[in-house]
Amino acid sequence: MTLRLLQHRDADGRRAVIAANGDRAHILPGVESVRALAERAIAAGTGLAEAAAACGEGAAVDIVAELAAGRLIAPIDHADPAHLTLAGTGLTHLGSAEGRDKMHRDAAAAAQQTDSMRMFLEGVEGGKPAAGETGQQPEWFYKGDGAHLVGPGEALTMPAFAQDGGEEPELAGIYLIGPDGTPFRLGIALANEFSDHVTERHNYLWLAHSKLRQAALGPELLVGEPPAHVEGSSRIRRGDAVLWEKPFLSGEANMSHSLANLEAHHFKYGQFRRPGDIHVHFFGTATLSFSDGIRTEQGDVFEIEAAPFTLPLRNPLARAAGETVAVKTL
Structure with a gap:
């Protein structure tokens, strides 16, 4: 076991x-x-x-x-949130290009192939290199620090200015950087990466903006080598009804990149190998309710479950109050 x-x-x-x-x-x-x-x-x-x-x-x-009872928190954290990095990779799963390509196709109608599709196909061709070789680098994005990490049952809160709050059911690798700068994978957790897909759809160059959101981790850290095949369900509940539900697949058997390749391209940067830091790295998904035309509302509950995890990840959707930010000259 x-x-x-x-x-x-x-x-x-x-x-x-x-x-x-x-x-x-x-x-x-x-x-x-x-x-x-x-x-x-x-x-x-x-x-x-x-x-x-x-x-x-x-x-x-x-x-x-x-x-x-609400007594289980995220399975990893850091006493100083600034020393926990949330980041991830996209277009990593077989089939993951379909929704993204559909999202960006209108904006690139003159081209035969969107940047998303080209990056996906490059990953299919070179995302699983042989041991010791360097594979194709994936799409990469930054989400925030430990202050953006949400535990099971807590609200996923989109900013007041957000145009959308959408789920992304996936797996996340959990890492601790050792005293000599070696990254150690502690295990994997069930995750909801949570993004603003309306903002991203408007212009692909706004992907970076769309990813600066909170993210949630399920309560369990699965220790040891990750399973090659993970099959689960993602659903959205609105009140007493299930608004949307769909299966999702993850694990290397369902990915165009190996975990080793994703890890190599993240930790090749020296600033991500600072001793004592924690990294939560989201491995991507191929399943989005947004691709099926779903628009979420405050109060909706995201629910993700997948074996071999025994507990689900549930998070209600909330919106932060508006605030005025003024820059002052000193």
């Missing part, structure tokens, strides 16, 4: 890490964060699962009940 790690915070703010295997889950004594456990593993030269096992077993936990 695959180990899953969860972060717990009680009503008094006390934190703990939960280890789950199958239907069993227990507190890990003596550790308050997944980041601290990972640092312990790096220092000892062991894997994350071995470090968790060395903690022993504390009290048993019902993780379904704890999720319902």
Whole structure:
């Protein structure tokens, strides 16, 4: 069975890490964060699962009940949000070009092939290089720092000026940079990357703007080698009804890029290898409600679930209040 790690915070703010295997889950004594456990593993030269096992077993936990009570937080964080980077890659999944190409085709009607389709096809051709070789670099985007990270059950809040708040169901890799600058993948988490697709559709050069949004992580960190095939469901609930629902696929077997290639092109930049930093990297998706003509509204609830994760990721959609920003000369 695959180990899953969860972060717990009680009503008094006390934190703990939960280890789950199958239907069993227990507190890990003596550790308050997944980041601290990972640092312990790096220092000892062991894997994350071995470090968790060395903690022993504390009290048993019902993780379904704890999720319902709102006591499970994002499975990774940093005491200083500025040292957590949210970034991602797009056009990485087989079929992922269809929605994006449709979005941009009108704006590039004179061309036979949009930039999106060209980048996708280049990834299909060179996104899975042999070991030791450099593959085609993917589309890359920055989302924000740890202040933009949302946990299970929390609202995904779009800015007051946003034109859309749309879900992106996918997997995210979780990384800790070791003392010597080595990136360590701690595992993967279920994620809602969350973007403004109306802004992106207007002009592809506004992709960077559309991605500067919050993002949500499911409660479980799946430790070890990621599964090659992940199959799940993404839905939007409006009130008591399901407004939209569709299956989604992820994992390398369903991708045009290997995880190693995506990781190589992210961590090739020295500024992303600062010791002690956390990176949450979104691997992309091929499934969007926006591509099916859905316009979300405040109060809609995004729901994403996929095995081998046992808990869903649910987040309501909210809009921030407007604010006036004035730049002053000193």
